[in-house]
Amino acid sequence: MADSESFVQLLTPSGHYRQHNEYAVDFTPQQYRDIYRDLVIVRRLDAEATALQRQGELGLWASLLGQEAAQVGSGRALQPQDVAFPSYREHGVAWCRGLDPIAPLRLFRGVDHGAWDPADTNFHLYTIVIGSQTLHATGYAMGVTKDGQVGSEDGAAVITYFGDGATSQGDLNEALIWASGFAAPVVFFCQNNQYAISAPSTRQSRIPLYLRAAGFGLPGIQVDGNDVLACYSVTQAALRRARLGEGPTFIEAYTYRMAAHTTSDDASRYRPSSEVELWQQRDPIARYRAYLEREQLADAEFFADTDSQAQQLALKLRAQTLALPDPPPRAIFDQVYAEPSAQLAEQQEKFAAYLDSFADNDGEAATAGSQGLGGSTS
Amino acid sequence: MADSESFVQLLTPSGHYRQHNEYAVDFTPQQYRDIYRDLVIVRRLDAEATALQRQGELGLWASLLGQEAAQVGSGRALQPQDVAFPSYREHGVAWCRGLDPIAPLRLFRGVDHGAWDPADTNFHLYTIVIGSQTLHATGYAMGVTKDGQVGSEDGAAVITYFGDGATSQGDLNEALIWASGFAAPVVFFCQNNQYAISAPSTRQSRIPLYLRAAGFGLPGIQVDGNDVLACYSVTQAALRRARLGEGPTFIEAYTYRMAAHTTSDDASRYRPSSEVELWQQRDPIARYRAYLEREQLADAEFFADTDSQAQQLALKLRAQTLALPDPPPRAIFDQVYAEPSAQLAEQQEKFAAYLDSFADNDGEAATAGSQGLGGSTS
Amino acid sequence: MTVMTLSKALNAGLRAAMEADARVLLMGEDIATLGGVFRVTDGLAKDFGEGRVIDTPLSEAGIVGTAIGLALRGYRPVCEIQFDGFVYPAYDQIVTQLAKMHYRSAGRVQLPVVIRIPFGGGIGAVEHHSESPEAYFAHTPGLKVVSCADASDAYVMIQQAIASDDPVIFFEPKRRYWDKAEVDQTQDLLDAAVTPLHAARIVRVGRDVTVVAYGPMVKTCLAAALSAADCNQELEVIDLRSLSPLDFEPVLSSVRKTGRLVVVHEAPRTVGLGAEICARVSEECFYHLEAPPLRVTGFDTPYPPARLEEHYLPDVERILTSVDIVMSHR
Amino acid sequence: MTVMTLSKALNAGLRAAMEADARVLLMGEDIATLGGVFRVTDGLAKDFGEGRVIDTPLSEAGIVGTAIGLALRGYRPVCEIQFDGFVYPAYDQIVTQLAKMHYRSAGRVQLPVVIRIPFGGGIGAVEHHSESPEAYFAHTPGLKVVSCADASDAYVMIQQAIASDDPVIFFEPKRRYWDKAEVDQTQDLLDAAVTPLHAARIVRVGRDVTVVAYGPMVKTCLAAALSAADCNQELEVIDLRSLSPLDFEPVLSSVRKTGRLVVVHEAPRTVGLGAEICARVSEECFYHLEAPPLRVTGFDTPYPPARLEEHYLPDVERILTSVDIVMSHR
Numbered sequence A, B: 001m002a003d004s005e006s007f008v009q010l011l012t013p014s015g016h017y018r019q020h021n022e023y024a025v026d027f028t029p030q031q032y033r034d035i036y037r038d039l040v041i042v043r044r045l046d047a048e049a050t051a052l053q054r055q056g057e058l059g060l061w062a063s064l065l066g067q068e069a070a071q072v073g074s075g076r077a078l079q080p081q082d083v084a085f086p087s088y089r090e091h092g093v094a095w096c097r098g099l100d101p102i103a104p105l106r107l108f109r110g111v112d113h114g115a116w117d118p119a120d121t122n123f124h125l126y127t128i129v130i131g132s133q134t135l136h137a138t139g140y141a142m143g144v145t146k147d148g149q150v151g152s153e154d155g156a157a158v159i160t161y162f163g164d165g166a167t168s169q170g171d172l173n174e175a176l177i178w179a180s181g182f183a184a185p186v187v188f189f190c191q192n193n194q195y196a197i198s199a200p201s202t203r204q205s206r207i208p209l210y211l212r213a214a215g216f217g218l219p220g221i222q223v224d225g226n227d228v229l230a231c232y233s234v235t236q237a238a239l240r241r242a243r244l245g246e247g248p249t250f251i252e253a254y255t256y257r258m259a260a261h262t263t264s265d266d267a268s269r270y271r272p273s274s275e276v277e278l279w280q281q282r283d284p285i286a287r288y289r290a291y292l293e294r295e296q297l298a299d300a301e302f303f304a305d306t307d308s309q310a311q312q313l314a315l316k317l318r319a320q321t322l323a324l325p326d327p328p329p330r331a332i333f334d335q336v337y338a339e340p341s342a343q344l345a346e347q348q349e350k351f352a353a354y355l356d357s358f359a360d361n362d363g364e365a366a367t368a369g370s371q372g373l374g375g376s377t378s
Numbered sequence C, D: 001m002t003v004m005t006l007s008k009a010l011n012a013g014l015r016a017a018m019e020a021d022a023r024v025l026l027m028g029e030d031i032a033t034l035g036g037v038f039r040v041t042d043g044l045a046k047d048f049g050e051g052r053v054i055d056t057p058l059s060e061a062g063i064v065g066t067a068i069g070l071a072l073r074g075y076r077p078v079c080e081i082q083f084d085g086f087v088y089p090a091y092d093q094i095v096t097q098l099a100k101m102h103y104r105s106a107g108r109v110q111l112p113v114v115i116r117i118p119f120g121g122g123i124g125a126v127e128h129h130s131e132s133p134e135a136y137f138a139h140t141p142g143l144k145v146v147s148c149a150d151a152s153d154a155y156v157m158i159q160q161a162i163a164s165d166d167p168v169i170f171f172e173p174k175r176r177y178w179d180k181a182e183v184d185q186t187q188d189l190l191d192a193a194v195t196p197l198h199a200a201r202i203v204r205v206g207r208d209v210t211v212v213a214y215g216p217m218v219k220t221c222l223a224a225a226l227s228a229a230d231c232n233q234e235l236e237v238i239d240l241r242s243l244s245p246l247d248f249e250p251v252l253s254s255v256r257k258t259g260r261l262v263v264v265h266e267a268p269r270t271v272g273l274g275a276e277i278c279a280r281v282s283e284e285c286f287y288h289l290e291a292p293p294l295r296v297t298g299f300d301t302p303y304p305p306a307r308l309e310e311h312y313l314p315d316v317e318r319i320l321t322s323v324d325i326v327m328s329h330r
């Protein structure tokens, strides 16, 4: 539910700017355009991934369609030293953090489990089991405090992403308890896209989700998740609180999942197309573009350039995907442990010998599945 | 924290009645006296159990000392058709429900796991793993609704007891979600006795616990847990809401655990005796007695009678405890399953044969531990 | 006899159980409106109402915890856990409450709760969607644990599980959901001819090697047996069906006949069901064994990315390799 | 050498680890002010501050989940779970996150988290305070699982566990907390003479029967061995120490020598560690075994009420009964 009283919105669905007595953005024209480019690119890459899945190149894809503003708005509010803990749909945040867009596709293709190095971009691994990452973010933020990296404008903050469905998990609620109790510098960013697969968010809570926070002793705020400026501003303020050592904040970005839950899902079974159409009128990119046009912050050439840049990136992503090699079979055994396990090494050796027993006369190993043996995959 | 504004109190620590604009009690003099008798008896039985533990007759005892008003006040507000789901300290509620006082002692002596029949007194089994029972209560209450037993004054309600510590468990928070979402007729009765073993309740929440409820969409109310009349009235009102189909309520009874966590605990390690002394001045029984005396609801004879009745019951409890036989060894295998398991039956037979191998010449079975074989224990 | 998929057979079994007993309830994520991500509950909400087919919050501890409460109130809840890897938030409720309450109460409380869990790999899924956690439950006294291998058993076993007065963890072999078989919907489940829930079954008779499996691996073992038959090796394939309690008699008498044992499962090897079968056979058939009992299992690694799963999962080739080894002992 | 209790030895080991590495943190319920319900962390909060010895909310999922986050930030958290039966609320975080994140990240993320769990029975406690859940963890790839049997090992192993870059589930034999032994606090843990964390150890040499145990049962087995020696039976007692990975070589070579195996643990029998040891020995020592491998374990029931535990727990008598059986095979 979007609770009108406290709902933060800076851009109306038609792209008009509304003053707010607490939140505002202070962008240069270039920054306005950069945000637009992000929005368009993340949508375009997402569409490409969906297409790749339809063509059998990915096992599955979880589309962010409709949630670009929530992700780019919050993602761009992060400072380099901040750390994000996503669920599995934060491709837009990943883009803002600088993660190579191929990384999530590797996961959804099944060549790895999403094996990027979180330290490279301060963007943690995708987490599929609902709610778990919110405790990791909280613990990490407790560590930030321990390291003395809070208390000033250049302190570090942590943000964790999760959906409306995740609010029903014990883990998320415990994370609020810990974050509040230890005044951890963490922002809880809930993308209420109104569905957890088929369950409407009212199945998780009869009252707006941002209200959950107060009972745990932290501020909760509801923002228009389809308004990139409001998402930016609200997140920025919350991160600032965290950085300054003022503790956690809970943000509910009220948005809409315009695609099905994943490519395996058939959303027509549980929601009418009229609802989707209604939300298309609140499209986060169209409204932002209308604003940029009205304020003459960008011209037709910029829009055309952006589209073609997005197109280039999509083509590159496609090419990268098609070129992804399958990992070698023995990679199954790699990196179960940081330190060697004799027990596992023995299994690995037996398996290698088993594979070798299929080796053809040229000395090349091949298996029933016809994949060659080789070095470690990752 | 006792939050002064919304804190419900009908009796001041000195036993003066305070008008409240929402809550009141409407007792006959006899009812007033009955409540007093309950308070005295549950304290006396508790003291006896503690003594039995000290004398080696119980393995452990979790004393309710200081929480008599919270337990008797709420317990007496229950109707016969209502069902209570306790943790492990609700000996006072058990008394109100009519459970034989020996039952919890069987558990703490280790002759069974607390094996009474919940259906006999509508008092569920003690639950030791913190928070679990709140979900059972919620599910049970959902069943009450399904059975059509809500919506009128003679509907059934459910109450579940837990401590301040339990509010940090995922289960409790999920129970609030379910209860709220399904408008289950359940009352969450939190005895905030200010400690979870050594952890002060501020370790679980920086803000008063009753505030937790609102964020889940249910009313939260804080009551003086050492005021038996306030506890009665507030619980009665919450049960009435539940009965009428108006959904769950969260009650925080702000009280104090005057004894150690259990007989195994050494509370002097984490709290000063001055604190305990302070709370002795707010003793729930002394204040209620002062009120009865002032209002001339009871005379010296009644007080003396009550004490001697409590004493009789304590002596009976002691005798019952000392007479408790150890269960026979083969009881280990009883009632693991409702339906037979061949696998287990085989283990049981082997064990019986093993025990028999120690049988002496008189044909009597005896084991190293010298306990005889016999029928089922329970 | 109707030919139907395993998924449909479960659906039919659930329907029959709900028709037979108004206290049977289904609860789980996405099971009502959507009909479940595998469509096992498709159409049931429409026919029985959302009061009996309950779309729940996204909360597995809540599902099992409230199911316990509903069972205490006299209902017979059938919970769906969406995928194997999502059962762990409910693990505490399952292990400390569901499994132990009957014992705690010395038999005064019964918890007829069924927990349905699609399990195992082979469908190209992402992490946590292909796991085989059955050993955790089989090691937990107080729970009964079963798995069906085909549509016909699925139809019968789900009804038997629901009729059981004990909690039953019901593992569904998710990659066999779309496999078809003949299902007899007219049978009387109380008929003595119907295999009881906790009985193992010999699904192929053979004299040379006893091959023990359950759930998704039964089909693989039958395929291996076909293949072995070409080389004149006669495998006796046993579908355990019940993982707790284990029905050992058929396994023991088979090994007494064949003298050779191969156990097959997808779950990691160490401390899996295969360990129990091999240990028990070694203990009780010591003088009948002509070769060391072998296990063909998943490896002691987390379930790998989908592009590696064909190597992780036991297949006909790996089973036959072990068969050859036990056959080589003369 | 100092004589100290196992509890004190753990305390000394924790202290040494905290002194050696400022990133080592302790977290758990009642561990700071109270010093833990078994006093294992007594005095550490006073000396290292509440920033390094953290009294947590009553929330096991939170303890493990935030410990993972702290480890990601470079800390080395040592979590205390108050009793065995209270680990299950954290089970999801342990099994799906702690165990799998290193694999998920293809080695880019390390989680040096230790989870200390007092386990086992024999102290006359109420329900959930006497359980032996180690098999659940040993069946979980990605975790390392160990148990110490005496004060000397406790002191060393807790430090080794903290130094490990992998998550370690550290089982403490609670009924041995008050047992004393000599502890050498001067030893250099990097010394080659120090037994590595994952090595089993022969704690008594014998030629007749190999007796395998871990944790609290090691002492019981040694007592059984003493008793057996009176009857001229020489038991070789092996303390596994590591339950995952299992160090099989000492077990296999012992059985190759004795030809007889008895495995002892408190946990329920079915699908327990004993099953794995017996299965593995049957597979690899098939031609050396002169008797069926036997298990002496807890029964397949929930842990019984305290007044029954002496019958539930393996004792010298039950061990010797099994020893006699394997010795009777000639």
Ligand SMILES: Cc1ncc(C[n+]2csc(CCOP(=O)(O)OP(=O)(O)O)c2C)c(N)n1
Binding pocket: A089, A128, A129, A130, A162, A163, A164, A165, A166, A167, A193, A195, A196, A197, A257, A261, C029, C058, C060, C082, C086, C089
């Ligand atoms: C613990 C757990 N239970 C179930 C699932 C299966 N599942 C995957 S996504 C999902 C819905 C999540 O909804 P929400 O939190 O709103 O996030 P969204 O997908 O809408 O972004 C479910 C039930 C899971 N991943 N983890």
Ligand SMILES: Cc1ncc(C[n+]2csc(CCOP(=O)(O)OP(=O)(O)O)c2C)c(N)n1
Binding pocket: B089, B128, B129, B130, B162, B163, B164, B165, B166, B167, B193, B195, B196, B197, B257, B261, D029, D058, D060, D082, D086, D089
């Ligand atoms: C899940 C779980 N964790 C830990 C424990 C150990 N324990 C027993 S009682 C207790 C404190 C409970 O505090 P609270 O909920 O406030 O209840 P109180 O004892 O004060 O009545 C703890 C930590 C437990 N029983 N269950």
Ligand SMILES: [Mg+2]
Binding pocket: A163, A164, A165, A191, A192, A193, A194, A195, A196, A197
């Ligand atoms: Mg959602």
Ligand SMILES: [Mg+2]
Binding pocket: B163, B164, B165, B191, B192, B193, B194, B195, B196, B197
């Ligand atoms: Mg308390």
